[in-house]
Amino acid sequence: MTELLPSEPDAEERDALQPAATPGPRSRRDRIRQGEAWRSVFRHPNLDTPRGRALQSFSNVFLHVYPVKVPARVLRMRYSFRLGFIATVLFSILVSTGVYLMFFYTPSVTSAYGDMQKLRTGVGFGQLMRNVHRWSAHLMVLVVVLHLIRVFYAGAYKRPRQFNWVLGMGLFAITLGFSFTGYLLPWDQLSYWAVTVGTNLVNYVPFIGTLLRDLLIGGEQIGQITLLRFYALHVAVLPVALCVLLMVHIWRVRKDGFAVHRGGVGAFAATDAPANATSSPEPVMALTKDHTRSRLLGVVDREVETAEERPVDDTVFTWPHMLVRHVVVALGTAAVVIALGVAFAAPLRGVANPDSTPEPAKAPWYFVGLQEMLSHFDPLVAGILLPAGVLLVLTFLPYIDRNPATEARNRKVAIVAFSIILIIAVVATVVGLAFRGPGWKFITPWNHSYIEM
Amino acid sequence: MVINRRYFLRRAWKACTAFLGGAAVWTSWEMLKARDVAAGGKITLGNPVDYKDGTATYVREGRLWVVNAGGHLRALSQKCPHLGCRVPFCDSSGRFECPCHGSVFNIGGEYIQGPTPRGMDGYALSVEGDALVVDTGSVITGPENSVQNFDSTAKGPSCAAGG
Numbered sequence: 086m087t088e089l090l091p092s093e094p095d096a097e098e099r100d101a102l103q104p105a106a107t108p109g110p111r112s113r114r115d116r117i118r119q120g121e122a123w124r125s126v127f128r129h130p131n132l133d134t135p136r137g138r139a140l141q142s143f144s145n146v147f148l149h150v151y152p153v154k155v156p157a158r159v160l161r162m163r164y165s166f167r168l169g170f171i172a173t174v175l176f177s178i179l180v181s182t183g184v185y186l187m188f189f190y191t192p193s194v195t196s197a198y199g200d201m202q203k204l205r206t207g208v209g210f211g212q213l214m215r216n217v218h219r220w221s222a223h224l225m226v227l228v229v230v231l232h233l234i235r236v237f238y239a240g241a242y243k244r245p246r247q248f249n250w251v252l253g254m255g256l257f258a259i260t261l262g263f264s265f266t267g268y269l270l271p272w273d274q275l276s277y278w279a280v281t282v283g284t285n286l287v288n289y290v291p292f293i294g295t296l297l298r299d300l301l302i303g304g305e306q307i308g309q310i311t312l313l314r315f316y317a318l319h320v321a322v323l324p325v326a327l328c329v330l331l332m333v334h335i336w337r338v339r340k341d342g343f344a345v346h347r348g349g350v351g352a353f354a355a356t357d358a359p360a361n362a363t364s365s366p367e368p369v370m371a372l373t374k375d376h377t378r379s380r381l382l383g384v385v386d387r388e389v390e391t392a393e394e395r396p397v398d399d400t401v402f403t404w405p406h407m408l409v410r411h412v413v414v415a416l417g418t419a420a421v422v423i424a425l426g427v428a429f430a431a432p433l434r435g436v437a438n439p440d441s442t443p444e445p446a447k448a449p450w451y452f453v454g455l456q457e458m459l460s461h462f463d464p465l466v467a468g469i470l471l472p473a474g475v476l477l478v479l480t481f482l483p484y485i486d487r488n489p490a491t492e493a494r495n496r497k498v499a500i501v502a503f504s505i506i507l508i509i510a511v512v513a514t515v516v517g518l519a520f521r522g523p524g525w526k527f528i529t530p531w532n533h534s535y536i537e538m
Numbered sequence: 539m540v541i542n543r544r545y546f547l548r549r550a551w552k553a554c555t556a557f558l559g560g561a562a563v564w565t566s567w568e569m570l571k572a573r574d575v576a577a578g579g580k581i582t583l584g585n586p587v588d589y590k591d592g593t594a595t596y597v598r599e600g601r602l603w604v605v606n607a608g609g610h611l612r613a614l615s616q617k618c619p620h621l622g623c624r625v626p627f628c629d630s631s632g633r634f635e636c637p638c639h640g641s642v643f644n645i646g647g648e649y650i651q652g653p654t655p656r657g658m659d660g661y662a663l664s665v666e667g668d669a670l671v672v673d674t675g676s677v678i679t680g681p682e683n684s685v686q687n688f689d690s691t692a693k694g695p696s697c698a699a700g701g
């Protein structure tokens with residue numbers, strides 16, 4: 086039940102809660118854990134009761150990111166597939182491997198490529214770190230996209246989470262920015278031409294295209310200025326931007342409650358709106374859920390609650406139930422990228438050469454669908470209007486799709502439209518990635534593959 | 539109108555913020571604006587009679603091609619007008635074939651097929667004495683895709699592999 090959520094105890098009260106030292110000789114471990122030093126670090130009582138667990142969450146800054154209790158359904162894999170969490174883990178891996186790479190990398194056209202070679206031959210685990218950085222980067226783009234797709238199909242972008250979806254789109258854009266700027270850094274043929282093709286797309290923006298392109302790469306051609314610019318974006322500007330947005334994003338996930346259907350509590354979309362309470366079939370329940378959450382935070386709710394209205398408590402403690410799962414998923418993610426890094430080396434072609442375009446010159450895989458569209462349609466349409474239109478509509482989707490329903494059968498139009506765009510994007514990406522050879526001719530990947538990662 | 543303290547402060551902090559914002563934009567512009575303003579220059583290319591009909595000669599210094607299209611000499615930028623890949627000349631077909639998205643141009647740089655919005659850009663050519671001189675500072679925007687002054691038929695097989 087939910088009655089066990091106290092407000093923060095003061096120090097004296099906390100000491101009183103501490104279990105009495107077990108009689109008999111104390112082990113060294115016990116002595117340490119009951120000593121002043123230990124307890125100045127871990128201030129909560131070491132108490133394995135519901136009250137003790139709640140206090141642990143309250144008094145720990147890291148656990149404070151989580152609510153004290155979460156609905157049991159949040160623990161199920163099917164709720165979110167842990168995609169947002171995996172993306173966050175991948176970002177942490179990218180920060181640590183990225184900082185490692187910074188110790189060996191100089192953003193200069195004369196040395197960048199050589200640094201990549203030295204990393205392979207002269208630095209212990211250098212190649213592995215580069216591989217892990219690269220595969221994590223690809224995975225992060227993939228996982229962020231899957232996360233977005235999951236949130237869409239769950240309808241979790243609806244009231245009150247509209248703005249968090251917008252923030253999510255910002256995170257998605259920054260992730261692509263990371264990948265694109267990082268792609269140039271090795272300064273090989275793959276980077277040089279993928280970024281040439283990618284940045285020239287901007288030329289097709291009406292009126293200000295050339296100006297924008299020049300701002301992006303600092304001149305007519307990809308060169309030293311571009312490399313330095315991309316490097317500064319990659320290791321300083323984008324990390325700060327991502328951290329700030331991510332902080333707000335996660336804070337809001339926690340404050341909005343998890344977007345999960347709960348037994349007998351009604352659609353999650355209706356929890357915020359008292360206006361709905363009079364019209365929806367389960368008004369009391371919806372409010373009660375909100376009430377429960379407010380009490381978890383130790384805030385007195387304005388609504389009056391009577392015993393009969395209180396729903397069955399379906400929440401469990403975050404620690405250990407959710408945290409254990411998160412630790413397992415984080416370790417699993419790390420294992421996957423390390424395994425990929427051991428098994429597959431990050432590519433390094435010849436040094437960037439403006440006088441020879443490799444065949445075929447493909448953009449990074451997440452832009453290759455765009456490149457495929459470009460081979461069929463007018464560049465203004467395929468390169469600018471279409472992607473910009475889709476991005477704009479997606480970003481402001483919660484304000485366009487005002488239908489409050491979250492069940493699939495009540496939001497057919499949105500689901501069909503989104504699915505069509507998704508299928509086009511996937512088909513264009515797969516065709517561009519695997520079925521295109523020199524001169525962008527159609528090829529069959531099982532005969533000769535030109536997949537570039 | 540009376541300007542009291544509250545009124546003044548409310549306006550003043552907004553004005554200061556706007557000023558700071560303007561300063562930030564200006565500074566960012568100075569930080570990001572293009573720097574390597576391509577210093578176009580003249581390149582002397584030797585005797586015009588050395589460029590035989592139906593050939594394309596690469597001039598590395600200017601990153602350009604000098605072609606002889608049925609007796610007409612042209613200097614064509616190597617940069618594909620589509621998305622900027624380097625366009626190589628295919629000797630067997632006698633055409634320019636872009637490796638990136640399959641744009642094809644005839645020897646005069648005119649559109650044949652592919653997603654390019656126009657023909658290849660060129661540079662002004664002149665004869666000084668008995669030497670050919672190209673001015674990479676004066677870019678001639680490529681012809682529209684409908685323009686067909688030169689022969690577009692393929693002499694032989696295309697260079698793009700696969701298929």
Ligand code: HEM
Nearest residue numbers: 179180183184186187219222263264267268270271320324
């Ligand atoms: C603070 C975080 C990060 C730092 C300090 C960092 C640093 C670096 C450095 C120094 C390089 C050049 C070495 C190399 O090319 O292997 C690099 C490459 C790269 N980075 Fe990052 N990075 C960070 C985060 C990210 C993120 C979040 C992504 C993608 C979502 C990403 C994607 C890439 C890619 C695709 C490359 C090219 C990899 C390669 O070819 O080996 N990076 N990064």
Ligand code: FES
Nearest residue numbers: 618620621636639
């Ligand atoms: S860059 Fe030449 S066809 Fe696209």
